[in-house]
Amino acid sequence: MLFETVTIVGVGLIxxxxxxxxxxxGVARQVIGVGRSKASLxxxxxxxxxxxxxxxxxxxxxxxxxxxxxxPVDRIARQVKEAASYCRPAALLTDAGSTKAAxxxxxxxxxxxxxxxxxSHPLAGSEKKGVEHARPDLFEGRVTVVTPTKTSxxxxxxxxxxxxxxxxxEVRLLDPEAHDRALATTSHLPxxxxxxxxxxxxxxxxxxxxxxxRDTTRIAAGDxxxxxxxxxxxxxxLAEAMRPFGEQLALLLDALDRDDEAGLLKxxxxxxQVRDALGS
Amino acid sequence: MLFETVTIVGVGLIxxxxxxxxxxxGVARQVIGVGRSKASLxxxxxxxxxxxxxxxxxxxxxxxxxxxxxxPVDRIARQVKEAASYCRPAALLTDAGSTKAAxxxxxxxxxxxxxxxxxSHPLAGSEKKGVEHARPDLFEGRVTVVTPTKTSxxxxxxxxxxxxxxxxxEVRLLDPEAHDRALATTSHLPxxxxxxxxxxxxxxxxxxxxxxxRDTTRIAAGDxxxxxxxxxxxxxxLAEAMRPFGEQLALLLDALDRDDEAGLLKxxxxxxQVRDALGS
Numbered sequence: 122m123l124f125e126t127v128t129i130v131g132v133g134l135i136x137x138x139x140x141x142x143x144x145x146x147g148v149a150r151q152v153i154g155v156g157r158s159k160a161s162l163x164x165x166x167x168x169x170x171x172x173x174x175x176x177x178x179x180x181x182x183x184x185x186x187x188x189x190x191x192x193p194v195d196r197i198a199r200q201v202k203e204a205a206s207y208c209r210p211a212a213l214l215t216d217a218g219s220t221k222a223a224x225x226x227x228x229x230x231x232x233x234x235x236x237x238x239x240x241s242h243p244l245a246g247s248e249k250k251g252v253e254h255a256r257p258d259l260f261e262g263r264v265t266v267v268t269p270t271k272t273s274x275x276x277x278x279x280x281x282x283x284x285x286x287x288x289x290x291e292v293r294l295l296d297p298e299a300h301d302r303a304l305a306t307t308s309h310l311p312x313x314x315x316x317x318x319x320x321x322x323x324x325x326x327x328x329x330x331x332x333x334x335r336d337t338t339r340i341a342a343g344d345x346x347x348x349x350x351x352x353x354x355x356x357x358x359l360a361e362a363m364r365p366f367g368e369q370l371a372l373l374l375d376a377l378d379r380d381d382e383a384g385l386l387k388x389x390x391x392x393x394q395v396r397d398a399l400g401s
Numbered sequence: 402m403l404f405e406t407v408t409i410v411g412v413g414l415i416x417x418x419x420x421x422x423x424x425x426x427g428v429a430r431q432v433i434g435v436g437r438s439k440a441s442l443x444x445x446x447x448x449x450x451x452x453x454x455x456x457x458x459x460x461x462x463x464x465x466x467x468x469x470x471x472x473p474v475d476r477i478a479r480q481v482k483e484a485a486s487y488c489r490p491a492a493l494l495t496d497a498g499s500t501k502a503a504x505x506x507x508x509x510x511x512x513x514x515x516x517x518x519x520x521s522h523p524l525a526g527s528e529k530k531g532v533e534h535a536r537p538d539l540f541e542g543r544v545t546v547v548t549p550t551k552t553s554x555x556x557x558x559x560x561x562x563x564x565x566x567x568x569x570x571e572v573r574l575l576d577p578e579a580h581d582r583a584l585a586t587t588s589h590l591p592x593x594x595x596x597x598x599x600x601x602x603x604x605x606x607x608x609x610x611x612x613x614x615r616d617t618t619r620i621a622a623g624d625x626x627x628x629x630x631x632x633x634x635x636x637x638x639l640a641e642a643m644r645p646f647g648e649q650l651a652l653l654l655d656a657l658d659r660d661d662e663a664g665l666l667k668x669x670x671x672x673x674q675v676r677d678a679l680g681s
Contacts, residue, residue, distance in 0.1 A: 244609060244611035244612075245611065245612075246611070246612070246613070247612065263611065264608055264609065264611070266609065293608055293609075303606045303609045304609060306601065306602060306603075306606060307602065307606055307609045307610045307611070307613075307614045308609075308611065308613050308614060310598070311598060311613050311614050311616075311617035311618070312613060313650070313653055313654075314594055314598065314617065314650070315613075315617055315672070315676075316653060316668065316669055316672035316673075317646055317649040317650040317653055317672070318590070318591060318594065318646060318649075319672040319673075319675045319676045320649045320668060320671055320672040320675065321586065321645040321646050321648075321649045322586060322587065322675050323586075326583045326586060326587055327675075327678065327679060328544055328573055329524060329544065329546065329573075329583045329584060329587045329588075330587040330679055331524035331525065331526070331543065331544070331587070331588065332524075332525075332526070332527065333526070333587075333588050333591050333592060333595075333619075333620045334587045334588060334591050334679075335679055335681070336591075336616045336617070336619045336620060337591035337594065337595055337616070337617050337618075337619075337620065338591070338672075338675075338676050338679075339613075339616045339617075339676070340613045340616060340617065341669075341672040341673060341675070341676040342673055342676040342677055343673070344673075345665075345666050345669035345670045345672075345673055346666065348669055349662055349665040349666050349669055352657055352665060353657070353660060353662065353665070356657055356658075356660065359657065360654070360657070360658070363654065365601040366597055366598060366601050368601075369597040369598075369600045369601045370593070370594070370597040373593055373596060373597055374593075374640070374643065377632055377633070377636055377639065377640070378636075378640070380633060380636065382629055382633065385625075385629040385632060385633070386625050386626065386629050388596065388600060389596055389621075389625035389628055389629055390625045391600055392595070392596035392597070392599040392600040392618075392621040392625075393596075393599075393621060393622055393623070393624075393625055395599045395600065395602050395607075395618075395621070396595075396599045396618050396619070396621040396622040397622055398607065399607060399610055399614075399615055399618075401615070
C-alpha cells in the first residue's frame with residue numbers, strides 16, 4: 122500500500138476512476154470521496170470508487186495521506202488552500218486539472234510552509250462525465266504530466282509520481298508553463314476547433330456528417346463550463362498556439378486557391394506522417 | 402438478385418466493401434473487380450470481395466449490368482467515358498466519389514445518349530485504405546447520397562437507389578452542387594482542419610497528444626493524393642465553407658480575448674448541442 126487513506130475531491134469520471142484504480146491496484150487502503158451532490162457520492166459508493174462519501178471538505182481530509190483534487194480548474198487552488206488548513210501536516214496534495222501554471226503558481230505563493238502540493242494532469246479525459254463512466258483502467262498506458270517547480274519538495278514529487286504510476290500511468294515531468302504551452306496545442310486548441318466546427322453545422326446537413334465530422338468534433342460534446350474554465354485559465358498559451366495553426370491553415374488554403382497540387386500533397390503528406398506517428 | 406453482374410472499378414476499402422456486401426446480400430450474382438495492381442486484385446479475390454479480377458476496363462465491363470467506379474475523384478469521369486464505349490447499352494453506371502458536381506456535370510455533357518450515369522457517394526469512408534479493411538457491413542445504417550439531375554433517366558436513378566439500399570445503406574437525394582456544399586462543411590473542411598492541426602504538432606509534444614487530439618486529427622491519416630484531388634475538385638464550396646467556420650472561430654477567440662465567460666459558455670453550449678444531436 123502506497124497510501125493508507127486517499128481523499129478524492131470531486132468524484133466524476135476522473136476522480137471515480139482514480140478511486141477504482143487506487144482500490145483495485147493496492148495504491149490506497151481506503152478512499153474517501155468528497156462531493157457536493159449526495160446522489161453522485163452514492164453512485165461513487167455503488168460502483169466501488171470510494172469507501173466513504175463526505176459532503177464537507179473538513180472532515181474528509183482530516184485523516185488523509187494524499188488528497189487529489191478532481192474539480193474544475195477554476196476551483197482547485199481555492200479548495201487546496203481550504204484543505205490545507207484542515208489536513209495533517211504530513212499530507213500530500215495534488216490535482217488532476219487540465220491547466221497547471223495558474224494553479225501551481227498561486228499555490229506556490231499562498232500555501233502555508235510545510236504543506237506540499239504538486240500539480241498533476243492525467244491525459245485521460247473524455248467527453249463523457251460522471252462517475253458512472255469511471256473505469257479502473259482509465260490511466261493504464263496513458264501519460265500523466267506531473268509539474269514540479271524549483272520550490273517543490275523532492276519527497277513529495279517522488280510520492281506523487283509513484284501514485285500515478287501505481288494507477289498504471291506513465292509519468293512525464295514538465296514545468297507548469299511548459300505543460301500549459303504543450304496542452305494548448307495538444308488539447309485546448311483541438312477543443313476550440315471542434316467547438317467552432319460543430320457550431321457551424323446547419324441542422325439540414327446533419328445527415329451528411331459521417332465518421333470524419335464525428336471524430337473531428339467529438340470533444341465538442343465536453344462540458345461547456347469545464348472547458349470555458351480551462352480556456353480562460355490558459356488564454357495566453359491558447360492564443361499563442363493559434364498562431365502556427367492559423368499559418369498552417371493559410372498555407373493549405375493558399376495552395377488550394379492557387380490549385381497547387383504539389384503544395385497540397387506536401388502539406389497533406391506531412392500531416393499524415395505526424396498523425397500516423399501517433400497511432401490509433 | 403438485383404443485378405446479374407456488377408463490375409467494380411477500384412477494389413480498395415470502398416470497392417471491396419461493395420463487393421462483399423453485394424455478394425453476401427444477394428444484390429449481385431457475380432462481382433468483377435478491375436484494378437491496376439495484380440496484388441490488390443488477388444487480395445480482393447482472397448477476401449471474397451470479387452469473383453473475377455481484370456486489369457483491363459474493356460473486358461471487365463463488357464458483360465456488366467452495373468458498373469461502380471470507386472477510384473479517385475480526378476479519374477472517375479475519364480474512366481466512365483472510357484467504359485461507356487465498351488459496355489452494353491443497357492448497362493447502368495454509378496460511382497462512389499466524394500465530390501459530385503464536377504464529375505456529374507462533365508458526364509452529363511459528354512456521355513453518349515443512352516448511357517446512364519447517376520452519381521453516388523456512400524458516406525462510409527475511413528482513414529484506412531485497401532481491400533484488407535473492406536467489410537460487408539460498411540454501408541449498413543450509413544447514408545449514401547445519390548445525385549440525380551434534371552436530365553437523369555428515372556429508371557436508372559431508381560435502380561441506383563435500390564442498389565445502395567440493397568447494400569444496407571440509407572439513401573438521400575441531393576443535386577450535385579448541393580451535395581458538394583454540404584460535404585464541404587461535413588467532410589472536406591474537417592479534413593482540412595485536421596491536416597492543419599496535425600501539421601503543427603511538434604515532435605516533442607507528441608506524448609501529450611491524447612484522445613482529444615487523436616480524434617480531432619484522425620482523418621489527417623487519410624491518403625494525401627485522394628484528398629488533394631477531393632479538395633481540388635471542391636475548391637469553391639470548400640472556400641465557401643471556410644467563411645462561417647472562420648467567423649465562429651473568431652467569435653470564440655474574441656470571447657476568450659475579452660475573458661467573456663458568458664460568451665464562451667454560450668458558444669460552447671451551442672456546439673455541444675449540435676454534437677450531442679449527432680450521437681457517438
